[in-house]
Amino acid sequence: MLEDNLGRRFYYLRLSVTDVCNFRCNYCLPEGYTAADDSPHLTSAETATVIRAFASLGTQKVRLTGGEPSLRADLPEIIAAAKGTAGIRRVAVTSNGYKLPRVIDGWRRAGLDQLNISIDSLQPDEFARITGHDCLPKVLEGIDRALELGVTTKVNAxxxxxGAGRRLRDFLRWLRDTPVTLRFIELMRTGDNREFFASNHLRGETIEGQLVRDGWQLLPRERDAGPAREYSHPDFRGRIGLITPYSEDFCSSCNRLRISAQGRLHLCLFAEQGMDLLEEIRRGDTEVLAERIRALVTQKAPSHYLQQERVGATRNLAMLGG
Known part of the structure; x- marks a missing residue:
């Protein structure tokens, strides 16, 4: 089992397949995507090598992220390779949903188990202001189709x-009859959003306290789950999760590692740098790659140090899929 010096075990790989994104979210890429690294992205064969190496170390869940992963035409091939890897129990994709109605059937046939879609508002005009794209109905159509296909679906906000209170009310109305998990994610400081963060950050505990008062119950956390604390309520088909990276003990239960689209291991979303694994990946020797990963994981820091405003090399969340 892959384990660091603090006893944290890593069952969960977040694998970025591209850092390109076609949205211009005001908290991430308000000016749109600009390439900051001309290194080529991993090929589908190279991503398969990465997944096999992590699976040999006990990883059970793979999430394919971006940027926007649907921009890769070979994403179904990557999903299928992940699903066909011995030891991988769950394959997930995080997407902005722009192409979802056209691609979700193919993703499901390839083996997709779980889908995460970003929707920061259920008001079409506000959604367009935040993302730069007036396409909320199309995204919701794609979610409906994913649910029809039996794909476990989560929505990130x-x-x-x-407007936080108004958006919460909109989401609660939607969750009464929609069987998705809505995950509220605290805005995080990155290299590019200092001023936006200062004027827009809202602690997740504010909403969490309201949910508890309204009868929402905390659910047990699976060992390969993400960092959200999830709640359910008997009157709602949907669930609500909270991701609060500024809480004191957030990093103590970390169970995930990240590989960038360029083949770098990031021990934390806010690490000072990625560790280049491209040579080992291109050799295709999963044993050698796994041993390098095992050795590097011992360098993982106890915390992301966001409370001290240390954001590492993370310019924006599109770099590694958040």
Whole structure:
């Protein structure tokens, strides 16, 4: 089992297949995508090598992220390779949903188990202001189709101060009859969003306290689950999760590692740098790659140090899929 010096075990790989994104979210890429690294992205064969190496170390869940992963035409091939890897129990994709109605059937046939879609508002005009794209109905159509296909579906919403109460009410109305898990994610400081963060950050505990008062119950956390604390309520088909990276003990239960689209191991979303594994990946020797990963994991820091405003090399969340 892959384990660091603090006894944290890593069952969960977040594998970025591209850092390109076609959205211009105001908290991430307000000016749109600009290439900061001209290194080629891993090929589908190279991503398969990475997944096999992690699976040999006990990883059970793979999440394919971006940027926007649907921009890769070979994403179904990558999903199928992950699903066909011995030891991998769950394959997930995180997407902005822009192409979802056209691609979800193919992803499901390839073996997709779980889908995460970003929706920061259920008001079409506000959604367009946040993302730069007026396409909320199309995204919701794709979610409906994913549910029809039996894909476990979660929706990510970044917590923003202005209008937070209204957006929560909209989401609660939607969750009464929609069997998705809505995950509120605290806005995080990155290299590019200092001023936006200062004026928009909202602590997740504010909403969590309201949910508890309204009868929402905390659910047990699976060992390969993400960092959200999930709640259910008997009157709602949907669930709500909270991801609060500024809470004191957030890093103590970390169970995930990240590989960038360029083949770098990031021990934390906010690490000072990625560790280049491209040579080992291109050799295709999963044993050698696994041993290198095992050795590097011992360098994982106890915390992301966000509370001290240390954001490492993370310029924006599109770099590694958040």
């Amino acid at each position: 970044v917590l923003l101060c202005d």
